[in-house]
Amino acid sequence: MNVKKRVTCALAVSALFCSSAILFNSNHVSAKSYSKAVTKIAGNGNYAIYHRVSKNGPSGKFTSTKYFKHGQIQSKKYISTKKGNFWEIIVDGRNVGWVSQNFFARNQISVAKEVSLVKNSDYSFPTRDAINYVTDSQGTAVNPDKVNVSQSGVSTKSATVNYSYGKAKASVDITVHDGDDADADKTPQKGFKTVSTWKGSSKGSSRNWNRAHGYRSETRGNVFKSNGLTLRTRLFQPRFVSLGYGQAADRMGQVGVIPEGITVNNGIFTTSMFTSSSDNHGHLVSYNLNAIKSKTAAQNLTTMSWNTFKSYAQNIKVSPYIKLGHGQSLGSSSSYIYVMANDNKYNNGPKSEEIFQIRKSDMKINKIWTFRIASNRYIHNATFVGDGTMYALFHNGGNNYYEYWKLTLDGDNWDAEEVGATNGNFVSNSPVQGFAYGNGRFFIGFNDNIFQVSENGKAQKHYHFNARREIEGLSATGSKLYVQFAQRAELTQGNI
Incomplete structure (x- = not known):
């Protein structure tokens, strides 16, 4: 075998991800290998996956891309054959097999179908926020910052924004409409006695999420109890739903390891995942809990049996x-x-805030709105109840109370109305870590603490746990409250 090293940026996998490539020549088989994996974007068709590839093409068909098209797809290698290029794909961090390059979405820019903004001279919507992905001629994801955009921001006037990268083109109509500021007029209800908790990030972890235990998988669930609320483990999540630290050649590749928020609806559990706590871009990962019954198995995507993995891959997006x-x-x-x-x-x-509507079917942005309650009401915590209803939490620390707002979608405008308020700061030394609404009650989470208040803000219950792990999101649906803990990411559920 003649091996020739090339330390150069391979245009085939985008000049953005300059990494060492090795060119192999054996019996006229041309292969390119990269030290770090690039991100690949699945197209709409279904293609065979093979065990082997030679100069004449693939052989050993054993499965189909239909099981894996909604996973995180990466690759470190492709081979040029008489039947085209074939890439060895890694799905959700696990090596799968070889697939035709035709499987990937090539020369494409995917953007939101609609963007609707409330007019605000104090905020310019960054038009790159409307991008789902950009790909080159081989279906490799491209950094959105490299895309040519006809207008970088939109503030007070409607515009058609054009996007281009190589042969890929897209456009989106961004409409701007007038909006009215809302008034806060509710008298705060009596609150809770202010408590304190530990500061900063988690002081504890699940049993095996530590250096002493090698961050290995958990094998049994937990039970957390407080004031009549019992939380039981529903799902320990994978550390990564991709290759791990330092193995991706682009910022789009790593999925994990920091969770921030959750939502559960009809058995579909979705969590946000980031590579850094300072990043404002990341991935949403959805688990179909109706199909994933085990509390612990999802941690082991790279080592579980092939048939089990294929089943899990269909139920993780x-x-x-x-x-x-x-x-x-x-x-x-x-x-x-x-x-x-x-x-x-x-x-x-006075800045506006963005709302993204993302299709569950393919996990891509469908529509974007901006909203503003008032020039002095910037929202840090919110939750959604079905389509067209959002509840928002505003903390006025200077006046020592919390406000609860209901926003209802009317046409393209999110109309805001204050529904309640509660006196006090609840916790003196922790930011809000989760906010949920269910059955006329709000749930507000802090480190080791959850407070339940009525819709008008009346204090009802205080739950205190001693997990010493950050709460990373709350979700309420029906009679159940879902709470996610960090280190390792663990979804728990209890009856309320």
């Missing part, structure tokens, strides 16, 4: 690398996932 903001404010309906993508470093002021 990963979004493209998209704008999520802090990623803590999620909700869902039967067809869509909603994200309020706020800037958690922006304290308060």
Whole structure:
């Protein structure tokens, strides 16, 4: 075998991800291998997956891409044959097999179908936020920052924005409409006695999520009890739903390891995942709990049996690398996932905030809105109740109370109405870590603490746990409250 090293940027996998490539020549078989994996984007068709590839083409067909098209797809290698290029794909961090390059979405820019903004001279919508993904001629994901955009921001005037990269083109009509500021007029209800908790990130972990135990998988669930609420483990999640630390050649590739928010609806559990706590782009990962019955098996995607993995891959969906903001404010309906993508470093002021509607079917952005309650009401926590209803939490620390707002979609405008308020800061030394609404009650989560209040803000219950792990999102649906803990990401559920 003649092996020739080339330390160069291979245009075939985008000049963005310059990495060492090795060219192999054996019996006229041309293969290219890369030290780090690029991200591949699945197209709409179904293609065979093979065990082997030679100069004449693939052989050993054993499965189909239909089981894996909604997973996180990566690759470190492709081979040029008489029947075209074939890539060795890695799905959700596991080596799968060889597939035709025709499987991938090539020379494409996927954008939201609609963008509707409330007019606001204090905020310019970044038009790249509307991008789901961009691909080159081989179906490799391209950094959206490299896309040519006809207008970088939209603020007060409607516009048609054009996107291009190589042969790929797309456009989106962005409409701007007038909006009215809402008034806060509710008298705060009596609150809770202020408590304190530990500061900063988690002080504890699940049994095996530590260096001493090698961060290995958990083998049994947990039970957390407080004040009549019992939370039991429903799902321990994989550390990564991709290759792990330092193995991706692009920022779109790694899925994990930091969870921020959750939503559960009709058995579909969705969580936001980031590679860094400072990033405002990440992935949504959805698990079909109706099919994934085990509490622990999903941690072991790379080692479980092939048939089990194929089943799990069909029931785990990963979004493209998209704008999520802090990623803590999620909700869902039967067809869509909603994200309020706020800037958690922006304290308060007149900026607008973005709402993303994401299709559950393919995990891509369908529509984007911006909203503003008032020039002095910037929202950091929100949740969605079906389509067209959002509840938002505003904390006025200076005046020592929380406000609860209901926003209802009317045409393209989210109309806001204050529904309640509660005196006090609840916890003196922890930010809000989760916010949910269910059956006329709000649930507000902090480190080791959850507070339940009525819709008008009346204090009802205080639940205190001693997990010493950050709460990373709450979701309420029917009679169940879902709570996610960090390190390792663990979804729990209890009856309320």
